[in-house]
Amino acid sequence: MQIYTLLLTVLGVVILLTAWVPVFLKKLPLSLPMVCIAIGAALVLSPFSPVVVANPLENRLVTERLTEFVVIVALTGAGLKLDRPVSWRGWNATWRLLGIAMPLTIAMIALLGWAVLGLGIAAAVLLGAVLAPTDPVLASDVQVGPPLTGEEDDVRFALTSEAGLNDGLAFPFVFLAIAIALSQGSGEPFLLDWFMIDVLWKISAGLLIGWLGGKAMGYLAFRLPRHAGLAESHDGIAALGITFLAYGTTELLHGYGFVAVFVAALAMRSVERQHSYHDRLHTFAEQTERLVMMILLVFFGAAIAEGSIFSALNWSVVLFSLVVLLVVRPACGFISLAGYGATGVEKAVISFFGIRGLGSFYYLAFALGQARFEQPGILWVSVCFVVLASILMHGMTVTPVMNLLDRRR
Numbered sequence: 001m002q003i004y005t006l007l008l009t010v011l012g013v014v015i016l017l018t019a020w021v022p023v024f025l026k027k028l029p030l031s032l033p034m035v036c037i038a039i040g041a042a043l044v045l046s047p048f049s050p051v052v053v054a055n056p057l058e059n060r061l062v063t064e065r066l067t068e069f070v071v072i073v074a075l076t077g078a079g080l081k082l083d084r085p086v087s088w089r090g091w092n093a094t095w096r097l098l099g100i101a102m103p104l105t106i107a108m109i110a111l112l113g114w115a116v117l118g119l120g121i122a123a124a125v126l127l128g129a130v131l132a133p134t135d136p137v138l139a140s141d142v143q144v145g146p147p148l149t150g151e152e153d154d155v156r157f158a159l160t161s162e163a164g165l166n167d168g169l170a171f172p173f174v175f176l177a178i179a180i181a182l183s184q185g186s187g188e189p190f191l192l193d194w195f196m197i198d199v200l201w202k203i204s205a206g207l208l209i210g211w212l213g214g215k216a217m218g219y220l221a222f223r224l225p226r227h228a229g230l231a232e233s234h235d236g237i238a239a240l241g242i243t244f245l246a247y248g249t250t251e252l253l254h255g256y257g258f259v260a261v262f263v264a265a266l267a268m269r270s271v272e273r274q275h276s277y278h279d280r281l282h283t284f285a286e287q288t289e290r291l292v293m294m295i296l297l298v299f300f301g302a303a304i305a306e307g308s309i310f311s312a313l314n315w316s317v318v319l320f321s322l323v324v325l326l327v328v329r330p331a332c333g334f335i336s337l338a339g340y341g342a343t344g345v346e347k348a349v350i351s352f353f354g355i356r357g358l359g360s361f362y363y364l365a366f367a368l369g370q371a372r373f374e375q376p377g378i379l380w381v382s383v384c385f386v387v388l389a390s391i392l393m394h395g396m397t398v399t400p401v402m403n404l405l406d407r408r409r
Contacts, residue, residue: 010043014298018291031395033138033357036294037388040301064365067358070292071167072261074136076243077285078164079265080278081147084157086266093158093340093350094165100336101329102166105132105354106173108328116320117382122184123373126177130364130379131324131386133170135357136163137293138391140286141398142353147269147278154342155405158350167359168206168259172199174363181371197254205255207263213246214267222272231277236284242268243285296358297391304388312381321386325393329354349405353398356390 014036021035084090110128113119119127143160145151175198179190221230221238230238243261250260269278303309333351340347360383368376 006047010298011295014039014294015291018287018294025399027399029396029399031138031141031391031398032290032294033297033391034395036297037301037304037391040298040303041305043298044302044305060365060368063361064369066292066296067362067365070137070289070296071359071362072243072247072258073240073285073289073292075164075167075258075262076239076265077282077289078136078143078160079262080239080269080282080285081144082157082160082164082266082269083144083147083152083273085270085273091161093154093337093342094161096336096340097158097162097333097350098166098169101332102132102169104332104335105328106170108332109324112320112323112328113382116316116323117375117378118316119378120374122177122181122371123375123379125180126174126364126367126373127379127382129170129173129177130360130367130383131356132173133166133359133363134159134163134354135359136160136167137289137359138357139163139353139355140290141395142355142402146286147282148274148276153405153409155346155349159353163355164262165259168256168262169203170363171256171258172203174367177373178367178371181373185372202254202256203259205253206250206257206259209250209253209255210246210260210263211267213249213260214242214264215271217242217245217264218268218271221268221277222275231275234277234280236280239281239285240288242281293358300384300388304384309384310381312377313385317378317382317385320382321389324386325354325356325389345405345408349401353394353401355394356387358387360387 017035017039021032025032025035088095106125106128108128109131110121110124113124113127114121117124117127139159142156143163144153144156172194176194179194179198182188183190217230223229242264246260246264247257251257330348330351333354334347337347337350342350364379364383367373368379373379
């Protein structure tokens with residue numbers, strides 16, 4: 001009973017901070033994830049320590065499910081707040097970041113994993129796939145504003161739309177790493193099956209089911225006779241229904257649910273762009289996402305303070321992590337934006353703010369449950385350190401950089 005009471009107390013504090021802390025951070029070089037990690041670390045030294053110390057290395061399945069939940073909710077929120085219709089020209093920066101920057105990033109991180117960390121090919125490819133996607137959960141400070149607010153400049157739009165799609169489009173590379181690991185044990189060929197199923201079918205299924213599902217939800221919300229539409233309920237909890245339905249049906253048909261969730265939100269917006277119900281849906285999704293994100297990062301901070309999560313940390317991991325954040329992502333981002341109609345400063349901001357976060361935890365936990373990879377401890381400590389360094393580095397720079405960009409604009 002005492003542990004349960006302590007847990008309720010900690011949850012009460014976290015929930016209050018979810019609503020309160022952002023008010024104080026608007027003009028400070030700090031971010032909410034940084035505060036969450038600091039709270040978790042502080043709790044380790046308090047009487048609440050028994051309820052917050054949980055190492056993700058020892059709780060793979062729990063880590064996988066909780067991060068999966070928060071990512072799909074974040075993807076719904078990201079899709080709902082994009083006012084710009086999907087088009088080749090309007091989404092030019094997005095296609096460049098997805099088609100050029102992400103594959104380049106995966107290849108360079110895999111090469112670094114082999115050269116610096118001494119990983120084999122399967123583990124190196126997995127590390128590249130895990131760390132390449134930008135995070136839709138922790139990147140709220142660089143994303144567009146709520147629906148219909150007009151807070152959608154090209155930089156924020158590029159970072160929001162990239163985070164919405166690259167989480168799902170990294171999955172084929174995660175499955176490639178899994179296929180390589182399984183093939184090393186069985187000796188069976190894998191490339192054709194991987195391309196036909198994990199690339200062609202699963203991406204197509206995610207796009208198609210998400211688009212059709214989003215259109216159907218848009219019809220139910222905005223096109224039914226007066227007082228019969230879902231929008232008449234004014235209830236934001238429907239955002240979770242849309243999220244779970246799109247994700248669940250796509251996964252049941254062996255498609256990429258991450259892709260479907262984001263595309264479903266975009267498709268629902270396309271049915272009726274100006275309705276205020278989008279803001280209610282987005283607000284509920286954002287609040288749910290923020291609460292779960294805070295809980296997870298409090299546990300992450302506690303695990304860091306407890307010590308075991310970085311027990312395998314060494315200078316090779318530190319060097320690898322800094323190169324990934326300070327060289328690989330900025331270079332790949334800048335290369336992909338060559339010729340794009342933006343200023344050099346805007347390209348630099350887009351390239352720099354490739355925030356890594358909870359999605360990377362999900363991919364790694366998922367992959368380690370599907371196949372045996374060498375040096376899983378090195379994989380975990382590398383991902384954890386990259387995420388921590390990203391939260392600190394991007395969290396301290398996002399407010400002054402985005403304010404400077406707004407003043408220049």
